[in-house]
Amino acid sequence: GKTxxxxxxxxxxSEKAVWLSGDDDEDVRIFSTVTKSVWPQILGPYKLLIxxxxxxxxxIGRAVKILIDFFPDVQVILTGSSSFRIANITEEPLTGRKYEYRLYPFSFLELCGAASLPDERKALQQRLLFGSYPEVVTKPDEAQSLLQLIADSYLYRDLFEYEGIRRPKLLRDLLRLLAYQIGNEVSTAELASALSVSRGTVDSYISLLEQSFIIFTLNAYST
Structure with a gap:
């Protein structure tokens, strides 16, 4: 994964780095009083911060902006599992100061490079069903339990923490309906009717699912 x-x-x-994590309460507390005078104490002699x-x-966006503005020779790498939250909290403070990279699951070409085309053809049904997260690929016998763990620990957790998600059950029900229609034309009006909610709510939830890379939409093609 990203880490x-x-x-x-x-x-x-050749660079040594200082590593901090948003999952570590002690590291998070560091950022509660970050000023330009604090950064040298955090970094010491290092020029790379992860x-x-x-x-x-x-x-976090404001804290990193202070670092970049006053210590331009320091490089910073921010990683996150939830794209919409990263974008929202860094968009304005770091405008013009950042590059964004997205890390996707293995592509079919990458998988063929690690195995062979015939092997991947045989595994196609497995890939379509469980996807191609790295650990799911390397441990196919545990694919179902691993995928459930990934969903509960990362994907759903990030979404449910977002203030725009007020009805977690609705989100799961929407995902089930979408799963039944993969590869088919989808009507958000029909989804809204089936879920007894407004079309605007469905559109909003689908947008959040896209931003967190759980789904992606393919718009109709026309000439």
């Missing part, structure tokens, strides 16, 4: 890729990137460079699960740190 593994980040570690591999840092290991391949902040994992950055979306869990309140006002």
């Amino acid at each position: 593994t890729v980040t570690r591999m990137t840092v290991d391949a460079s 902040i994992d699960e950055a979306q869990r740190i309140p006002d």
Whole structure:
């Protein structure tokens, strides 16, 4: 995942890094009083700062902006599992100061490079059913339980923490209906009717699902 890729990137460079995590309460407390005088104490001699699960740190965008403005020779890597929260809290403070990268599950081409085309053709049904998250691919016998763990621990957790999701059951019901229609034309009006909610609510929830990479929509093609 993103943390593994980040570690591999840092290991391949000559830079040593300071690692902080939004999942660590002690690390989060560091950012409660961040000023330009505090950053040298945090970084010491290092010029690379990694902040994992950055979306869990309140006002992280402002804190990093202070660092970048006053210490331009320091590089910062922010990682997060929830794209819409990362975007919302860093968009304004870091405008013009950041590059964004998205890490997707394995592609079919990548999988063929690690195995073979015939092997991947045989595994196509497995891929369509369970997807291609790294651990799901490397442990196919545990695919169902691993996928449920990923959904409960990361995907749903991030969504349910978002203030726009006031009805978790509705979100799950919407996902089930969408799953039945994968590859087919979908009417948000019909979904709204089936769920007894407004079309606007369905559109809003679908947008959030897209921003968190749980689904993506393919618009109708016309010439």
